[in-house]
Amino acid sequence: MEQTIPPAESSIVEFKREWTETARETFCAFLNSHGGRVYFGVSDDSSIVGIDKPDEISRTVHSIFKFAIHPSAESYVQTETLKIKDKNVVMVTVLEGSEPPYYVTIKDNNKKGRVCYIRQGSSSYEANDKEIRSLYRKGNPIPYEQRASANQNLTFLTLAEYFKKSNVQFNEGKYQTLGLKDLNGFFTNVGLWLSDQCTAETRVGFFLGNTKASESDGIFTFSGCIIEQFCKIRDLLRNRFGFKNKIEPYTLSSEGYRNEIADYPELAIREALINLFAHRDYSFENAQATVTSFSNRLEFLSFGGLPQGVTKEMMLLGISIPRNKTLADILMRLSAMERYGIGIPTIFASYENFSVKPALVCAHEYIKLDLPRLQQIPSDLTERERAIVSYLKQNGASSRKQLQDFVKVSYGTVINTLRSLEAKKIVVKQGAGRDTKYALTISLR
Template identity: 25%
Template structure:
């Protein structure tokens, strides 16, 4: 692609224009190297006008090498008698600084990395995970009872750990000690009060009537095991349960959402969250859906569609924490949690869960069955239409003729009622004049 084509594209995360050589050029090149690479056009203004560059290319290359320690591709192209320099930088495997400061690209902007950014950045570049780093806490900050309880839970997967051996030996066998110091994973998993050291290691739960009306608000601290159990307790207090009888007098609880899917989503948020981010895990409970967000986007190479597959690569941000949850029997295998959430919801007749990257983090959105009598009545449906929806839920489809016979109405009335249901996004017309429920992810009823 030539310079004219690049200028037409405009500045972006990987393309920048600079009128003249100054410090901002080196900052941008540092940012490109630290993010995803990019191209800088030297001699072009922010407005896309060409001003040209009169400097020497060899001197420019030496200056970049001296200031940044990199050797980018440098080419010149003449447009209208003016020379434009094309500097192309690849993503660097090591951090690149300019005068002791590190930069990154955020959209079309070059910004200096803050402390949290730097910590995360250096961990990524070094291959070391945050949860394996030694903590400033000590063994005294750990709760022995929680450790003993874990060992009991893990007895089938960790038969070589004796329930009576000392705490330090148990942690050592779990790989949670580094040079005699407890790791961040040990503190979060077994700490008496991990938030003394990492205030962000909390779960925030809110019950919302609508996006701005909060009915209840709770903050959960303690270790990760406590956070899972307490989060489940609070959520169960805000969702519905009904009872069905299975053969005789045996009673079965049926919750609005499968509890195992909720537990899996909470554990997923705690295991995969970015603990260098100052945000909490957040859970929002609405009438018709539950939104679970954790800081930290998906690892590179994992797509949102991959998460719905039974097997996909497992790239763990916090492998030490994940390993302990696996030993405790709280997760099955790495890389299967999101598929399990999907399977459990579909088996319960609920919409397929949604996975998103949102606000610098990852979202699991679980929806309640929207085709309930209560919800349909809120939409202003007639009694006939409500009964028709419930009929299709049970039978799978309905025709115009069946609608006429069920409700003793004319063809014209049946056509009008069914057309309204199609317009609302509840029904869709399929072959041979049949109507079926529109899938939840397509229906306009299912938007939050």
């Protein structure tokens, strides 16, 4: 019985009329995908044209899998010469590799070096960074936080101070117990994140309007030990939004206290911030996690999407698996985090008695949590009016001159702006003459 070939190309079948260096791309793509077969001596329309030197092609193929593909994949390829219509067809069977991502050395002048390819439909194409990360996770079952860090020169002076404040013992003998080192004595990625050398950054921005196109009211970038980042950002948000806690180093008054009504439930901010750090995908090395304050909401954004096996519905019910379990364990040791999974339900419960509710968006590449502001500023204010409201929120009752100096406008302009805010019942005038001051109405403090 004469041997046959598939009727057309597909995600696991490719035809080559003759040997061509582009076959390297196909081999690599099959290794990184679900395997497949390449038929040499067959045209694109599945016509049999044959190969004159099948043994030469077989030797070339095995050489590529042994020397040109990285890691070596010699055991994942088989070649066989088929006789179809009295012509030789070389069938190359490629199995799915167990150690992706695979790279192949390309000789093309436009693509020199090692390139990673994957399969989509009947085509092979170069994988992007996101796809390579996905391949790496598929090929390495060890969680990213437990893998050896690229930086092995780590110190933990800052972390030691936080352990001391929490009355928890910390020394080099605890490195492996805490997960900062693996069983081979190498510092792990979680060790890197908690070290003084941590390069993962978190950006906090404040905007006077509802979008980033509005005027900025301060942007801060935090780096270094993740525990310290958490504490500094928590204190900055407390300071901005009226919680009655002593704040350093971002004090707004000599006493370091705020006495205004909070814009957000403090518990919601705390849990949202914990989730930002505990569930963040730190393999996105150059992507900052962000906390952004707008006039109507506080947005927490982290890259990486949901951990494998976790759905949005599970998170809302309090059923959750932290992406970075070791990091979550240390956060709990330092009393920064409650037991796993209660963060999101706690956030929603803190808004139970309010008409506005949080919004959770779980996309493939990111998780975004929006906390609505409880004391919302009207959206129809001008930029100058928003600037004055922001100043009064931070500094309390202020004189006309203080406000004029802040917005840098003429006497007449600042007076007209204040009258407009009074008419909108956003600002109230207090005192008379030289003692006149302007303050926010109680509902907006």
